[in-house]
Amino acid sequence: MNMMVSRRALLGGLAFGGAATLLPRSAFAWKADGAALYPATDAFVTGFVERGQLAGTLACIGKGQAAAVSFGAGRQAMDSSKAVGPDTLWRLYSMTKPVTAMAAMLLIEEGRLGLDQPIADVLPAFANMTVQNTPDGSITDVRPAKGPITVRQLLTHTAGLGYNIIQKGPLRDAYNEAGLVGGQVSRLTIPGFPEITPVPSLAAFADRLAKLPLVYEPGTRWSYSVGLDLMGRVIEVAAGQPFDAFLKARLFDPLGMTSTFFQVPASEVGRLSTNYFPMGPVLLPVDPATSSIYLDPPPMPYGGGGLVSSARDYDRFLAMLLGEGETGGVRIMKPETARLAMSNLLTDSVDRKGTFIEGEGFGAGGRVSLADSPTGEGVYGWGGAAGTIGFVDRARGYRVGGYTQYMPAEALPFQAKFGEAFYKDALR
Template identity: 35%
Template sequence: MTELKVEADAAEVGFDADRLKRVDTHFRRYVDDGRLAGWTIAVARRGRVAHLSHYGSRDLEAGLSVEADTLWRIYSMTKPITSVAALMLYERGALELTDPVSRYIPSFADLRVYKAGSALNPATVPATEPVRVWHLLTHTAGLTYGFHHAHPVDEMYRLKGFEFGGPRGMDLAATCDAWATLPLLFQPGTEWNYSVATDVLGRVVEVASGKSLDEFFAQEIFTPLGMTETAFSVAEGDRDRLAALYVPRPGGGLVRNTSLAEAITRPPSMLSGGGGLVSTAHDYHRFTQMLAGGGELDGERLLGPRTVRYMTRNHLPGGADLQEFGRPIFAESSFAGVGFGLGFSVVVDPLAGKALTSTGEFAWGGLASTAFFIDPAEEITAMFFTQLMPSSTYPVRSQLRTLVHQALVD
């Protein structure tokens, strides 16, 4: 197991060391007062790790500390990996961003769109244009999540067994076919809604590449980048390294979530490109450095630099932000001043978002409060790992961004 290590003094890469210590001081309080069990934080600049810290417990009940080799469920931080896989195939000519998804998943032909009514008796109309690959990448396909609890179509997903995950024994192909029987929330390309779109994209990757999603990830992304601990399940011998999953206890403290937490301990029937991976700080750091390096790391190039720049631009129509174009629901990003690229949130106006960051910062996070951001203007990457659901519980992401940027002094 390769561990992430500090590679530069803070001052060498433009940080004030004392100001950078505020990151740990602040987030220790989350553990000390019982809001989080424990965490890992890593901050790098110009490709060199300048700050790395671990604090608290990976398992409160067992009394186990967070360590450098702790395994974390990264949930939706899987989405950028799936998006990179799709863009790798795009670069090879194996798919076009404008391709109808039905070219790869025939059940996605002739979709219907919700118009009115209840989950049990919806009125629908035909889709006026096909769902395309770029709709999946940008969450503008009209798909949804059952856990949103915001729309009759969300309820229809839940009635089919899709809230967190899906029915046991159903593989990715069957899952996509099941989603295709449900109406879209809106006409493709007309709105933004956080959804299972990246899971569908994972199936497109499988068909376009001729490989299962786990094979593609392992052969084309994880092995070249040295991400030896990232997978769709945790081997039995490594389960003591897996952080426990928690939810807030009403009135304070934490409650262990065992039902959802145990899913990662067995190979899944459905390979979720939208939220199925477990990883380590070392491994995900390698992925962020590849992106920060314009698609290349240590001589291994996954994407061309122009492709990385293209996918991390705001692709919402008319340059809109999520506040204008998105539905007011849970997502792994704030909405004001933030657009969306091909797999990432993208800051378009830090002033509108009241965020101490740069235009062009791209990021995403996961359901258990993990997060990363990459600021190309300042050449910064930062990651936060913990295991608290839902990620909207505390403003961890905005606070991490502020605490990292306030420490820059060059």
């Protein structure tokens, strides 16, 4: 089962026009106390706990390659006495997508994949796709796709693929029946949500997906999709090793990301937060830490929404991006590869009207700000279905993460307004 990520923009509340011009030219004065350094961000994140809206919240912010500061409030669960901190474990959900995308960029750098290579070269079942004549309409009233699905399109949600959390009608039902979901929520039965048996492997995921029609012609429209989950299968075939093993060998181990998992080890359950459904003034624990579904082996490593990580670990990933492929003396990818990954990979012909990224660009697995964006150019990142958010601002040299656990992300404005709070500090 999966839940919809926020329909708001990544920096949701950043509609304060012209704010980017307020950035001071002087060097940033560093202080040890993150709450003092970022008072607006601190007031924002702690307010949710003080009002009893969330169990715990955390901000993790770094400047350049300097050590990040973490600050927040609350506990890992409402029934826990353990305070949140940089090593608390959070369900990242779609913040997994940039990680998967960077893994694909490594293969592109090495020539084992091409950015505009048809994925049918790697997964032949996708050679002859069909497209619904009416998006979200009949799944038998279809036509042959005019062009192939490419690696670029998987990375940017322009392949025409669907998502069971986005689509409606027969195609959504077909995804559910085939077990084509992008992540897990709970061991519990959740009223109002269908019981779905997820596919047992990435290979099965790809094979079943190839049998269903596309929603749109490849390359024509941005539509949030299972593209990064399918990319996990492309990666493991192109790399010749399991997707999760590739991530560990090429990203997690070199970056020292020792707290990033598809399955949380039993030894680490004491660091895992509880995920909640806000129901009015009440927080319902939908995935309690001690009985979390993330303690079980996942049906497959979900490249679009399967990782659990700490703020400290994800900051290492963001530091690598901000360092254009390098952090702590460890180079993961070439600078030109990192710059390409965080650039706008969409052409002007891609329809973005009415989508999560209207007026913005999209890179490898994450939104990219443009010259006329509220922040100006240089921001890359994405958010997750349980309220988390992570991005780098390359123009100003920041790496930023916001962490909490509640679903859906629209239920409270933590994710949608986190960026606005941060820029009140960064642009003062």
